[in-house]
Amino acid sequence: MRKPVLALGAVFAFTCGLSAAPPKGKVKIALIVESTVDDKGWCQSMHDAIKAVQKQYGEAKVEYSYSEKMKPVDAGSAARQYASRKFDIIICHGAQYKNLVTEMAPDFKDTTFVFGTSADIGGKNVFTYMPESEETGYLNGIIAGMVTKTNVVGLVGPVDGGDAARYDRGFVLGAKAVNPKVSVKVAHTGSFGDFVKASELAQTQMKAGADFLTGSSQQAMGALRAVAASPDRNIWWAGQDLSQLNVAESPRVLAASSYNYTAVVEVLIAKREAGVKGGENIPLNFANKGFVFAYNTKVGKVLTPAIKKAVDKAKADLAAGKLKLDWKAVKF
Amino acid sequence: MTHDLVYNILSLGVPFSVALLLASLGEMFNQRAGVFNLGCEGIMCMGAFLGFLPAFFLKTGPLAPYGIVLGFAVAAAAGVAMGLLFALVTVTFRAEQGIAGIGLQMMGWGVAGTLFRHFVGGVTGVEGLASWPLPGLSRIPFLGGILFNHNPMVYIAFLMVPASWYLLFKTPWGLKVRAAGTEPRAADSMGINVNRVRYQALMLGGAMAGLGGAYLSLCQAKMFADDLVAGRGFIAVALVYFGRWSPLGVLGGALLFSLAQSLQLAIQVAGIKFPYEFAVMLPYVLVILVLSLARKARMRGPTHLGVPFNREMRY
Structure with missing residues (x-):
């Protein structure tokens, strides 16, 4: 499953005018989620994507850390700590983090902040993403x-x-x-x-x-x-959200769609390599291979x-x- | 159409009430003895996880049928242990009960989540307890499906209401519990060991909160996920106030809350034009409304609720 997803990610990055090549230096990525990274849904989909990119580029190129169970009031502290520790990309996975990202981003101009889902265009060092679900x-x-x-x-x-x-x-x-x-x-x-x-x-x-x-x-x-x-x-x-074709309940699941956040992560790395730290919205749709849709064959x-x-x-x-x-x- | 709607609201509202009912009855014993346990939520979290664990590990193999029974037993035992811990902190060490309760809540939530990650790994389902229609009774038109077509824990929980009433009002131990919460000095002068009674009440309350948590993971959701309890422990504490510290009142509160929950879901599903944001608030608003409108004179709880007992001190 992982290989096709990565291949799709490469296509996604290509359609965004970027090559899905490993970064020249080391990229430090942090993820902040309100649930856990094994929730078989929203949070896990982003976690899996970052892990996949880390595996693809190698741990020497991508350093990854995450914070779970972060309510918006706690997430600000976590994000600030990541930024202080010179993390390059901080992904706050949820629209509920919009305010804290918007307020914090001007204080750490070299850090790329990311939150979604949102169709808004953030500040110069803020990316947003919006699955066109x-x-x-x-x-x-x-x-x-x-x-x-x-x-x-x-x-x-x-x-x-x-x-x-x-x-x-x-x-x-x-x-x-x-x-x-x-x-x-x-x-x-x-x-x-x-x-x-x-x-x-x-x-x-x-x-x-x-x-x-x-x-x-x-x-x-x-x-x-x-x-x-x-x-x-x-x-x-x-x-929806994460492929539910491999869970124990799958005999009742006819088909499942999942988000290909691998592509988003690759674009974020590539954009940063190109000197773009934010100010854009990254959509996910079938046209840019941002979704993976599969039938249950069983x-x-x-x-x-x-x-x-x-x-x-x-x-x-x-x-x-x-x-x-x-x-x-x-x-x- | 209306008949079906009412039937669906009632037949779903009854099982929805069970976790709250069990936890609230346990909390009622706590408060009757003079201790309010805000850690009910944490005990429910532990009960939900530890109740789920045997069912998860024994889901295949010859012991599979016993996994759920064992799960409830483990959940109750865990509740007793946490009740004991809370008693140690609040009764023996006389710590401030509200703060200790919040600590217990956070501990239960955190430990359950951590153990879940270690032993299970991710959101996982179990077979759970199936419905057990009562022969004959479940065939009664309309009422049969509402009252007698549920899993066995529903019947047990509802039987615990008269059992709790009997225990509290018709047994010497129940009298000691009430005395410990209302006139602890008088009880002490009569030779009742107030602290021991409070320990016992907290252990019983913990067991029932543990069962309430296990009901969520084994009967209602048939799965475990981090923070499965999602605040129901705090609602259980509120329902004790709502029910005026009586088993029947607690039953009324649990049913009102759950039926309101079932009603708001049915309103949404029926496509009735009503903002869902208001619909999901309905059960909470209803409880607050009833609490506000209730006659204050009848709202008096145990007079020494929240006050640690110290025989050397005057109150």
Whole structure:
């Protein structure tokens, strides 16, 4: 899995006009996350990407350190310490860190600060990144719309913001595009990390007749767990954020999208090598190989050729720019 | 449509209440004895993890069916140990209970997370406890599915309400507990060892908080992840005040909170136009509202709640 991801990263860097070559000197990267780096979701996806780049370039070229369970009030101290220790790139993985990054960046002009998801353009030494998740949501929505028998589909959202909001709206667009009768039950837990609440929400949706669910952020594992624990073996799941095809619950997962943050990390290193320390937004989309989408090959006949054909066509159209998704028009 | 909606809200709200109910009943014993334990959250974290661990390690093999039972036993034992530690700090050393409770909360949260990383590694699921419909009763129209179609821990938790009432109000030990929290000097003069009673109450309270935590990982989420408890321990403490230190009141509080939680989820899923930000606040707002509107005269708790007992001192 790692090699294709790295290859995609190289393509991504190439499309950004940069070569994915190792840095000349040593690059020190720090990651700050609110959850843990093994949460099988949001935080792990960035951690895995940095580790992959470190492995690719060698530990002599990339030094990596991370801080977990960092609430925004604690993260400021951690980020300041990294900056004082001359870390080159400090990635604060979450939009909740925007204020602290914005305030701190002018104090450490030689340090590259990064936060996301955000489409904002930060200061001269601040990069932002924004997964255009409506694209992965659209593909998962197509699958949901074509697989559901009850025409009721559940969506376990964390909050209605950032890439989660884009994913949710893309999912609704995809499901409705192939099945106008489908009813997408969009609901939010109000939290990125409350696994129990996500499980409760998934149970509520299944009780309401949903036979296909999806969700984003690390809390979605709670919802996936509820789907896997359901005695009804005809309830399916589509994954987002981190590939959920290798987890124990994967027999219920039809397909999964993951973020290719490897590419983002490579771009950050390459930009810094080129003397650009910030002031740009790095999008992730299918066109620049910022997403990895995969089917579960072990679910048998549920994923029919017609479904795969529709999804593959949409994916190709998105990558080619033929399909534009007006995700902002979707109202819940 | 309305019938289905009500049925879904009630049938999900009942099992959602169990973790809170168990922890709140335990906290009620603590507070009745004069000690409030803000560390309930930390004990639940440890209970959730240590309860999960046997089920995780024994998920395959001949001992697999016993993994969950063992998990609950380990969680209760861990709760007893943490209750004992809290008693040592607050009863024997007479440390300030609020601060000690916060310390216990942080310790439980941190130790559970650290052990989880070491022994398990990442977010992982277990088979968990399946539903166990009660023969005959579960077939009663409407009510059967709401009350009698749950996992065994739901029945056990609800049976603990009358058991707690009996223990607290109909046994000599219950009288000692109430005396230790209300008139410790009088209890002491009558030959009751107040500190020993407080130790016992804290151990019982710890066991129940541990069970509440294990319920989250083994029955509700059927998984463990860092910070799985996510603040429910603090809600459990609040529900004791809400329930006016009585088992029935605590049951009412746990049910109200969980049904409100189930209601807000159902409102969202039903697509009713209502900002979700307000919906997720509903259970918390409701509890605060009821607490605010309750008659103050009936809100009086144990008079020596939070006061360390020292027979050499006058209060």
